[in-house]
Amino acid sequence: VVDDDQTIVIVDWGNHRIVKWKIGDTNGQVIAGGHDQGSQLNQLNCPTDVLIDKETNSLIICDRGNRRVLRWSRRDDTTEGEILLDNIACWGLAMDNQRYLYISDVEKHEVRRYQIGEKKGTIVAGGQGRGVGFNQLNEPTYIFIDQQQSVYVSDTWNHRVMKWAKDATEGTVVFRGFPRGLFVDTSETIYVADYGSHRLMRWPKGATQGTAIAGGNGEGEEASELYYPWGLSFDQHGQLFVADHSNHRVQRFPLQPIA
Numbered sequence: 001v002v003d004d005d006q007t008i009v010i011v012d013w014g015n016h017r018i019v020k021w022k023i024g025d026t027n028g029q030v031i032a033g034g035h036d037q038g039s040q041l042n043q044l045n046c047p048t049d050v051l052i053d054k055e056t057n058s059l060i061i062c063d064r065g066n067r068r069v070l071r072w073s074r075r076d077d078t079t080e081g082e083i084l085l086d087n088i089a090c091w092g093l094a095m096d097n098q099r100y101l102y103i104s105d106v107e108k109h110e111v112r113r114y115q116i117g118e119k120k121g122t123i124v125a126g127g128q129g130r131g132v133g134f135n136q137l138n139e140p141t142y143i144f145i146d147q148q149q150s151v152y153v154s155d156t157w158n159h160r161v162m163k164w165a166k167d168a169t170e171g172t173v174v175f176r177g178f179p180r181g182l183f184v185d186t187s188e189t190i191y192v193a194d195y196g197s198h199r200l201m202r203w204p205k206g207a208t209q210g211t212a213i214a215g216g217n218g219e220g221e222e223a224s225e226l227y228y229p230w231g232l233s234f235d236q237h238g239q240l241f242v243a244d245h246s247n248h249r250v251q252r253f254p255l256q257p258i259a
Helices: none
Strands: 007-012 017-022 029-033 049-053 058-063 068-073 082-086 090-095 101-105 110-114 122-126 143-145 151-155 160-164 172-176 179-184 190-194 199-203 211-215 229-234 239-244 249-254
Touching (some): 007 049, 049 090, 068 090, 122 151, 122 160, 143 179, 179 239, 190 229, 199 229
Antiparallel strands (some): 058 068, 090 101, 143 151, 160 172, 229 239
């Protein structure tokens, strides 16, 4: 995720930590975890997602391997997190403009919405078991919430992105591929890290196919190439940031298509 001051907050999954990295710097700073793999409150275990809660000046972290969601203050003297939810097979996180927290669950094949501090939550996508129906998901990973509280879900193992309008009982397919991270702009154009095809896709609303705006020629390590892209974020200047997973780097691309 990218902060307003152009600091990138990176989920360093394999090193069990969250790292803050200023654009242009040669080294990052560990801001959560970083004490080896473990389940203590100062440790993480294969985290998969993070978001910034500006109202409380904290990070909310999906601590996937520990089956929990943590809140971690961004104050410099913070040494451990606080458990918001546990016993949850979380993968992706999002927060809407009313500060509801959304979490995908790869074992229950659902997305739930929570008020901060609530333990049960409300199902807003899936929840009908693993399957390919429009009311089902198959190990949902990353999620995005728009201004109307529609839920976009990377239904990764069904090779699609599903859009669930607020209070809907089933979703609609808005992208086909092998999605991981995703972002939707105000015109409902969808940007997706198409993990299996090593490319970043742009899919306008109502389109029957998308266009590759980065990668797409197989895996590679050149600046224009990707190798299993994973996470996707954006900044206020219209740039996309892609966690280029198997190249162990973060790439930056403009939102508009690359000629």
